[in-house]
Amino acid sequence: MLQGTPVYDICTLSDFRQDDIMVSRFAPYLEHHKNLYAAHRHTFYHVVFFTGGAGTHNIDFEDFEVKPGQIYFMVPGQVHSWSFEGFTDGYIINFSDTFFQSLLLDTAYLERFAFFSGDVSEAVINLPAGAGEKIGNLFEEIIKEWESSPKQTTDLMRVLMLQVFILVNRFKGANPKGPASYNQTLLKNFRKLIEQQYKKLRLPKDYAALLYITPNHLNAVCKDLLGKQAGELIRNRALLEAKRLLTNPELTITEIAMELNFGDNSYFTKFFKKTEGITPEEFRKNILTHNHHD
The missing domain is CATH 2.60.120.280 (Regulatory protein AraC)
Structure with a gap:
């Protein structure tokens, strides 16, 4: 790893x-x-x-x-x-x-x-x-x-x-009364599954199957409690790990793409740029420059 x-x-x-x-x-x-x-x-x-x-x-x-x-x-x-x-x-x-x-x-x-x-x-x-x-x-x-x-x-x-x-x-004013609702528990379990599987499973339907619910139900829960689509949560976790790995200058972009199961550099770069607006190489340069100045 x-x-x-x-x-x-x-x-x-x-x-x-x-x-x-x-x-x-x-x-x-x-x-x-x-x-x-x-x-x-x-x-x-x-x-x-x-x-x-x-x-x-x-x-x-x-x-x-x-x-x-x-x-x-x-x-x-x-x-x-x-x-x-x-x-x-x-x-x-x-x-x-x-x-x-x-x-x-x-x-x-x-x-x-x-x-x-x-x-x-x-x-x-x-x-x-x-x-x-x-x-x-x-x-x-x-x-x-x-x-x-x-x-x-x-x-x-x-x-x-x-x-x-x-x-x-x-x-913080976070003093919930009573046990978590069914949907809150479902969301918590979804997030746990993402943490375990985000490198292998990228589609909401895969997680919905593991949770024994429909993809539509999973999306509705995420939209209701977080205002986000289920797919966004999965993509955000993969993106976060990509950023974490990019802070190590000794890792090549190819190695990072393989670690995150993207298959090839072009797919990884396209995924990254679509969300961040910059390429993985540009993100790495910005981070390393920031660290150097600090």
Whole structure:
């Protein structure tokens, strides 16, 4: 399997040998890992809360303005980079996809939070002043636990982190009442299937068959809940992976086209340009130039 950008696991970003979690204040973390300004991706969940600073950060090729009181959430595999202006501080937590499994019976618990869906539009949240103070206090408690070493400190960090997630969810106004509807569950399962099959299956009818519904029903659900056609979701996932792979200058366009099952360069280039308005080569040049200047 081809890799696009540099990929980091928790061990490579920590002076401590603890594979499941890493906690730090943001400024010293940034000072210690200057290589992380350029585009890279992680094998873990990544949460950053800014208490000061300016500039931009980019998640899966979308730019966001850095602001105090802002918190962002990333899932394993997403690509991001930073471009800060002046001194930037806050808190950072990196944790593995198995970190909560020993505490929670529901292994899919994090999927309840839209900001852990991998949808970039849900990932960056600007908190009001009062909320930012509460979240900051919780991060301080997590830092204290991280820097101490009594028994059960990891479990207490888990509990404090869950408080952060639940409170941020409330501040967003995302407090759904009752269980998800049938169509919401259907959409969630469709998105999971896309994540697993987007390199092989490109047609809505293929996914509809796996979901035991008609293609028309699948399209109606996507249109109703997202305002998009089912095919658009499939194409967008393939396009995102193409962008991620294009950030690695050592991969040829042919290798990327083959990895994504496009068959040949011309088909891949046509697909890419139709959506992005530029060729894969032009996109790569823009990204690499951006990284170089940063």
